[in-house]
Amino acid sequence: MKVLIIGGGACGASAAARLRRLDDNAQITILEKTHEISIANCGLPYYCSNVIDSEEKMHVSSVQKFKNLLNVDIKMGAEVTSIDRKAKTVTVNNSEILQYDKLVLAPGAKPFVPPVNGINNSKVFTVRMLQDAEKIKAHLKNIKAKNAVVIGGGFIGIEMAENFALMNGVKTTLVEQASHILPPVDKETAAFAQNEMRKHGVNLILSDGVKELTDDEIILNSGKKLPYDIAVLAIGVRPENTLAASCGLEIGKTGGVKVNENMQTSDSDIYAGGDSVEVEDFVTGDDVLVPLAGPANRQGRIIADNIAGYKSVYKKTIGSAVVKVFDLTIACAGNSEEMLVKKNIPYWKTFTYGFSHANYYPGATRTMYKLLFNNNGDILGIQAAGREGVEKRVDVIATSMRNGLKVWDLIDSELCYAPPYSSAKDPVNILGMHADNILKGFVKPAYFEDLKDALLVDVRSQAEYENETIEGAIHIFTPDLRTRYTELPKDKKVILFCNTGFQSYVASRILLQRGFNNVYSLTAGIELYKELVKDKDTQALKGVLS
Numbered sequence: 001m002k003v004l005i006i007g008g009g010a011c012g013a014s015a016a017a018r019l020r021r022l023d024d025n026a027q028i029t030i031l032e033k034t035h036e037i038s039i040a041n042c043g044l045p046y047y048c049s050n051v052i053d054s055e056e057k058m059h060v061s062s063v064q065k066f067k068n069l070l071n072v073d074i075k076m077g078a079e080v081t082s083i084d085r086k087a088k089t090v091t092v093n094n095s096e097i098l099q100y101d102k103l104v105l106a107p108g109a110k111p112f113v114p115p116v117n118g119i120n121n122s123k124v125f126t127v128r129m130l131q132d133a134e135k136i137k138a139h140l141k142n143i144k145a146k147n148a149v150v151i152g153g154g155f156i157g158i159e160m161a162e163n164f165a166l167m168n169g170v171k172t173t174l175v176e177q178a179s180h181i182l183p184p185v186d187k188e189t190a191a192f193a194q195n196e197m198r199k200h201g202v203n204l205i206l207s208d209g210v211k212e213l214t215d216d217e218i219i220l221n222s223g224k225k226l227p228y229d230i231a232v233l234a235i236g237v238r239p240e241n242t243l244a245a246s247c248g249l250e251i252g253k254t255g256g257v258k259v260n261e262n263m264q265t266s267d268s269d270i271y272a273g274g275d276s277v278e279v280e281d282f283v284t285g286d287d288v289l290v291p292l293a294g295p296a297n298r299q300g301r302i303i304a305d306n307i308a309g310y311k312s313v314y315k316k317t318i319g320s321a322v323v324k325v326f327d328l329t330i331a332c333a334g335n336s337e338e339m340l341v342k343k344n345i346p347y348w349k350t351f352t353y354g355f356s357h358a359n360y361y362p363g364a365t366r367t368m369y370k371l372l373f374n375n376n377g378d379i380l381g382i383q384a385a386g387r388e389g390v391e392k393r394v395d396v397i398a399t400s401m402r403n404g405l406k407v408w409d410l411i412d413s414e415l416c417y418a419p420p421y422s423s424a425k426d427p428v429n430i431l432g433m434h435a436d437n438i439l440k441g442f443v444k445p446a447y448f449e450d451l452k453d454a455l456l457v458d459v460r461s462q463a464e465y466e467n468e469t470i471e472g473a474i475h476i477f478t479p480d481l482r483t484r485y486t487e488l489p490k491d492k493k494v495i496l497f498c499n500t501g502f503q504s505y506v507a508s509r510i511l512l513q514r515g516f517n518n519v520y521s522l523t524a525g526i527e528l529y530k531e532l533v534k535d536k537d538t539q540a541l542k543g544v545l546s
Contacts, residue, residue, distance in 0.1 A: 002027045003307060004090060004100040006080050006243065008037035010293050011274030012106035013061060014300025015307075020070040022308035028072045031092060033079035036130050037063060042293055044133045045156060048140075049163035058130055083247040085267055102269055102307050105244055105257060106300065109237035109275035109291050118213030124231045127156055136230070140167070145229035149218055150174045151210055153181030155323045157234030158193065162326055165202050172202050173226055175218075177209040182330060184321060185383045186337045188351065188448070188528065189330060189370055191535035192385035196328040198538060206539065237291050239276040252278040254289050261313040262306045263299055271307065273299030282316040282401065283335045283380050284343050290317045320398045322391045329390040333398035334381030337372060347372050347380055350434045350445055351524035353500040354427025356388035358419035366500075368528060369393070371431045377406035377439065382431075389422075396428050407435035434523075442512075443505050446495045446520035448532050454493040454520070459507040470497065470529060478507045485514050497522035497529070 003019060005012045008030045016028050030037070038061035046052045066072040075092070082091045089097050111126035113119055125136050139145075148164040150157050153176030165172040174181070174197070180190035181197075181204070194204055205220065212219040218226040239256040250258040250266040256278030263271050274296040278287040295317055305312035322331040340347045349372050355364045367386025373379050382397040384390045400409060410432025417424055425433075437443045446454070456473035458465045465475040476484050478498075488494055488511070496504040496511075496519065504521040511519040522529070 001101045002099055003102045004098060005030045005104040005106060007106035007108055008032035009106060009108050009274060010296035011300040012104065013038045014297045015104050015303045016072045017070055018301045018304035019307055020072055022304060030072060030074045031078040031080055032076050034129060035076045037074060039130050044127050045159035045163050047133050048136045049167055080243060083243055085247050104303055105270065105272040105276060106274045107240040107243065107276050109239050111233060112235045112238050113233060114235065116210055116212055121213050124233060126233050127160060139230055143229050145170055147227045147229050148172045149226050149228040149231045150234055151231060152234035154183060154234060154236060158323055158325055160232050160234055161202050165200055173205060174202055175205045175208060175210065179207050184319065184336060185330060185332050188532060189383040189385050191532050192328060192368065193325045193330050194535050195531065196325050200326045237275060239289060241276060252287050254278045254287055256289050263303045263314060271303040273303050279314060280316045282318045290319055292321060318398050318401055327387060328385060330385050331391045331394040332383045333394055334401055336381055340372060340380060347374055348438055350438060351528055352430055352434055353524055353527055354430055355423060357421050358423045361419035367427065368524060369427060369431055371435060373407045373435050377408055379407060393428050407432050411436060443508055444520045446522045448529060450495060454495040457494060457496045459496050459504055460498050470526060478503055481507055481510045485511055490516060490518060493518050495520045495522055498525050500525045500527050
């Protein structure tokens, strides 16, 4: 059996390696149009700044290893220019014709480059390949950059901005057209990342885009002008579907190649995977693009299984992701609230704070969690922002989602516990308890956006209230509510708050059991409120000063 694989990235390389382990007699050839194969693309921002200090470390595998260990032939600089599905051949570099029994399309994606004047300036770069990083490193070395601008606030954009900011003497600005960075998460979670970036000197410009580039300045839609010595485009990627479309394979509405659960295209002898295909979203059932290394690797394995005759399926995508933002970690899985609203999907939400490990053991840090779920207890999404153990908890919840567990099952999750690592009630358990309380009507949740027209009651101690509170709030300590509850109105929305939400939950139970139906508990309390206000005030101040 002759198998041709177009593309030597995560999907293509995984397909080749798995297929060889399943079938030692197959003739496997990888056709890679560049001179790079099995590169750790996700590490490129860190290679640009020499956090990853050698090119060798960026190579996941090599041509020699594929040839010697796996007996896989690799043709570098081999660009497939056409596919003849009837003859089952591909044309390489407009000249060489190769026959196949099975064909795998794994060409990946290409960086989106907006059609604006000056975008082809020699000081403007994309970050997709090792050669891109090498060009950036060479440019930085030659010009001794003082002003770096990153255009786009997705994962790669955030990582590039961080690595520029860590270079001595480089003033870094990040421009994002949306109202917040990190599109897979919501504004509350993004606020933590935005505050962290500002803390480390990154100038954030939100709700603005690039209009034009000159040799010395980037001109934004707002009219702002940014001096730059280097600019990186990190606006996102587009699936590379040219070959698939030209040979008549079905292309989805997203622009990705259409595949079934076995990763077969509309031609049963042609498979496709990685950044170039669209897959089904786990929550919404919609076709989506998920340009992430984890799914690409799994899809390569699934393709190989099916070619070798072992039925294997791709079971939708949850989109689990994590990003380092200086000393902060942001992680997520499933859908964001913004996406659920856009899709008109009913949901509940709760915010909690959890310690990375037992708070009486030294070094514990807090993590903010946002859980999205529905009336049936289905988990729709999870987001978290913190310093330690963040992705650990998100991974647990992502795994729970994958296996169809409900929010109640989070309560029953038996997770490792010892004071240096967790608490007896892990944050995952607490999230399940919060959701359970909401669904059973034991608590009515309130959020940042609800505060404006409500009576606010600070239920912490007198000392805490005097130290800091939310403007306009009155003070009644939780134990005193049992005798002072008559001071509160029953005809107006009352929002109780404390530091992180537990005490206000207790206080709300006191009132709900005394006939109040208008009493709400502010989820994640004043701690989340302060983070959101800090982000909001900083943006407002920038607007005044600019």
